[in-house]
Amino acid sequence: MSKVLVSDSIDQAGIDILSQVATVDVKTGLKPAELIEIIGEYDALMIRSGTRVTQEIIEAGTQLKIIGRAGVGVDNVDVPAATRRGIVVVNSPEGNTIAAAEHAIAMILALSRHIPDANASVKRGAWDRNSFIGAEVYKKTLGIVGLGKIGSHVAAVAKAMGMKLLAYDPFISTERAEQIGCQLVELDLLFQQADYITLHIPKTPETTHLINAVTLAKMKPTARIINCARGGIIEENALAAAIKAGKIAGAALDVFESEPLGESELRSLGKEVILTPHLGASTTEAQVNVAIDVAEQIRDVLLGLPARSAVNIPGLGPDVLEELKPYMQLAETLGNLVGQLAGGRVEVLNVRLQGELATNKSQPLVVAALKGLLYQALRERVNYVNASIEAKERGIRVIETRDASVRDYAGTLHLEATGTLGTHSVTGALLGEREIHLTDVDGFPINVPPSKYMLFTLHRDMPGIIGKLGSLLGSFNVNIASMQVGRKIVRGDAVMALSIDDPLPEGILDEIIKVPGIRDAYTVTL
Ligand SMILES: NC(=O)c1ccc[n+]([C@@H]2O[C@H](COP(=O)([O-])OP(=O)(O)OC[C@H]3O[C@@H](n4cnc5c(N)ncnc54)[C@H](O)[C@@H]3O)[C@@H](O)[C@H]2O)c1
Numbered sequence: 001m002s003k004v005l006v007s008d009s010i011d012q013a014g015i016d017i018l019s020q021v022a023t024v025d026v027k028t029g030l031k032p033a034e035l036i037e038i039i040g041e042y043d044a045l046m047i048r049s050g051t052r053v054t055q056e057i058i059e060a061g062t063q064l065k066i067i068g069r070a071g072v073g074v075d076n077v078d079v080p081a082a083t084r085r086g087i088v089v090v091n092s093p094e095g096n097t098i099a100a101a102e103h104a105i106a107m108i109l110a111l112s113r114h115i116p117d118a119n120a121s122v123k124r125g126a127w128d129r130n131s132f133i134g135a136e137v138y139k140k141t142l143g144i145v146g147l148g149k150i151g152s153h154v155a156a157v158a159k160a161m162g163m164k165l166l167a168y169d170p171f172i173s174t175e176r177a178e179q180i181g182c183q184l185v186e187l188d189l190l191f192q193q194a195d196y197i198t199l200h201i202p203k204t205p206e207t208t209h210l211i212n213a214v215t216l217a218k219m220k221p222t223a224r225i226i227n228c229a230r231g232g233i234i235e236e237n238a239l240a241a242a243i244k245a246g247k248i249a250g251a252a253l254d255v256f257e258s259e260p261l262g263e264s265e266l267r268s269l270g271k272e273v274i275l276t277p278h279l280g281a282s283t284t285e286a287q288v289n290v291a292i293d294v295a296e297q298i299r300d301v302l303l304g305l306p307a308r309s310a311v312n313i314p315g316l317g318p319d320v321l322e323e324l325k326p327y328m329q330l331a332e333t334l335g336n337l338v339g340q341l342a343g344g345r346v347e348v349l350n351v352r353l354q355g356e357l358a359t360n361k362s363q364p365l366v367v368a369a370l371k372g373l374l375y376q377a378l379r380e381r382v383n384y385v386n387a388s389i390e391a392k393e394r395g396i397r398v399i400e401t402r403d404a405s406v407r408d409y410a411g412t413l414h415l416e417a418t419g420t421l422g423t424h425s426v427t428g429a430l431l432g433e434r435e436i437h438l439t440d441v442d443g444f445p446i447n448v449p450p451s452k453y454m455l456f457t458l459h460r461d462m463p464g465i466i467g468k469l470g471s472l473l474g475s476f477n478v479n480i481a482s483m484q485v486g487r488k489i490v491r492g493d494a495v496m497a498l499s500i501d502d503p504l505p506e507g508i509l510d511e512i513i514k515v516p517g518i519r520d521a522y523t524v525t526l
């Protein structure tokens with residue numbers, strides 16, 4: 001049975017799902033050295049933001065197949081190191097969206113009405129109404145940096161509170177921003193005009209210290225800044241200095257450059273600063289959502305199925321996966337088949353996506369074809385995560401073409417592999433949406449479902465050849481399950497595709513090639 005380590009606190013709903021397929025150990029608060037010591041035993045690791053999954057930990061995780069982040073941000077995981085090792089990294093892109101957006105809204109209102117300090121003062125026994133005069137958010141300008149899932153929900157709620165919305169997000173269109181009720185502006189304008197600035201961007205090299213002494217100087221003295229995204233987007237010392245100097249009015253932070261927050265100027269500031277300990281996703285609802293979402297993906301990967309939200313499998317989002325799932329198996333089977341027909345070292349793989357597969361969405365099929373191609377060499381070590389890297393490292397050039405005009409089936413995939421021993425090609429399609437069929441081998445039309453053991457011959461189409469091959473296989477006790485000939489012209493060259501019940505015994509291929517009329521023979525195991 002597989003083993004899963006859960007190293008941060010995760011809702012029981014997730015543990016229950018994992019327990020269906022694995023032994024689950026929950027060990028929170030491990031030190032890096034302790035994690036390195038035990039990670040080698042586990043097939044999967046499930047975390048939140050509390051566990052830093054470094055390259056060292058990934059290298060020690062020799063059995064790891066998947067790292068599941070029960071949340072959005074994977075900046076605590078060395079994703080490139082995991083990718084190199086073929087480890088799938090998954091997250092829950094939407095499970096805590098509402099929770100994080102509502103926390104940002106709560107921060108805006110709490111800052112405006114001094115709720116934390118007013119509450120503390122009443123609890124201390126005071127009744128001080130004059131020190132806590134607030135400000136209304138109605139008709140104030142909210143500047144949203146990052147108009148993704150969380151930023152968009154913040155926009156919807158803020159709009160309902162009567163706020164004017166500005167947004168900066170270089171990756172979304174003006175039309176999309178307008179749909180959400182935001183005016184898309186340049187960052188400087190947002191800094192200059194906003195009464196509240198809320199950050200909903202990932203931490204990247206471009207966004208690190210986006211809020212610094214220079215950008216803070218552009219803001220209104222009445223501006224308040226909210227960060228429920230990632231620590232490090234704000235330069236904390238510069239923020240504390242700006243608030244102390246009255247350059248901006250305040251800040252509410254849920255995330256910090258270093259967590260847990262150590263000694264910090266920010267702690268010494270008064271009611272103009274609110275600090276929460278990374279609580280954005282900490283609602284009962286969000287924790288159930290993310291735990292289920294990620295546990296299901298870990299379960300699927302441990303069962304050999306693809307994950308719906310892998311961050312290191314390009315282009316394979318949940319909707320795409322749903323649509324492509326049956327074709328992924330087709331691509332893998334064809335990759336495996338063409339690799340075995342080509343034999344030797346493959347140097348070029350041509351992947352032609354035809355008919356309804358001729359869209360950009362089908363890119364994961366190229367990865368699946370490479371996974372199949374490399375299977376003979378790498379076996380279980382190759383997967384959707386590392387197939388492209390492994391192919392590149394082996395010097396396999398991948399040429400991808402799309403042809404929507406091919407209409408013999410809804411969608412067909414054509415692979416051509418050129419290697420040290422020559423060029424071979426296969427084409428396949430799905431029948432009845434699920435059943436894989438080979439529709440062409442080396443340019444000869446056929447229509448056969450692939451089977452575990454197959455034999456292909458290239459021969460002259462002439463009387464008696466099928467009988468001779470049948471007798472030869474019979475003499476070696478090889479049972480033929482099905483056979484089909486593909487030819488372009490009568491008595492010309494032809495291909496024979498045979499499904500056989502057992503692997504071909506050693507040496508029989510040489511005998512087959514000796515049959516008059518047979519020029520070549522290939523055996524494959526799929
Ligand atoms: N505090 C918490 O507990 C908590 C909870 C959930 C998510 N988060 C964090 O919130 C952030 C946003 O999450 P999301 O789910 O909305 O992500 P998302 O991917 O849906 O949205 C991020 C948006 O930022 C935009 N963006 C990227 N780079 C940018 C840049 N340089 N300038 C402006 N915009 C840029 C993207 O185009 C995208 O629209 C993430 O950092 C996530 O880790 C924090």
Ligand SMILES: O=C(O)[C@H](O)COP(=O)(O)O
Nearest residue numbers: 048049050071072073281
């Ligand atoms: O990226 C996220 O999902 C949030 O930062 C939540 O982090 P958490 O799971 O540690 O609460």
